[in-house]
Amino acid sequence: xxxxxxxxxRPPCYQDAHLEVDFSxxxxxxxxxxxxxxxxEYELLSLLVENAGAVIPREMLLMRVWGYSNQIRxxxxxxxxxxxxxxxxxxxxxxxxxxFGIGYRFQPLHASLALTA
Numbered sequence: 001x002x003x004x005x006x007x008x009x010r011p012p013c014y015q016d017a018h019l020e021v022d023f024s025x026x027x028x029x030x031x032x033x034x035x036x037x038x039x040x041e042y043e044l045l046s047l048l049v050e051n052a053g054a055v056i057p058r059e060m061l062l063m064r065v066w067g068y069s070n071q072i073r074x075x076x077x078x079x080x081x082x083x084x085x086x087x088x089x090x091x092x093x094x095x096x097x098x099x100f101g102i103g104y105r106f107q108p109l110h111a112s113l114a115l116t117a
Contacts (some may be wrong), residue, residue, distance in 0.1 A: 014049045016108045018091055021049050035087050040065060044080055048106035057103040
């Protein structure tokens with residue numbers, strides 16, 4: 001299983017056949033229609049997308065997006081994943097994979113169009 005490697009030098013944009021995330025502008029679009037995301041939803045999506053293919057443990061997502069320590073038990077992450085999946089519509093389960101007992105993984109639908117510079 002791939003592990004997360006967070007790098008400070010991310011490309012300015014992620015784009016595949018359906019999803020575009022513009023890291024420099026802090027926006028996302030699905031099938032060329034802007035997705036309205038809360039700040040935390042965007043932070044969660046961008047962290048998942050930046051680390052496409054890698055499993056990101058729940059504790060790391062909670063720490064990176066919310067600043068929670070691994071001592072805190074919360075359903076915040078699950079609620080935000082559910083809302084984010086709702087906004088990704090028909091592609092949601094394909095993009096965001098639940099790794100039960102561990103965390104989540106973002107899977108690009110068409111890897112050949114992944115992170116772009």
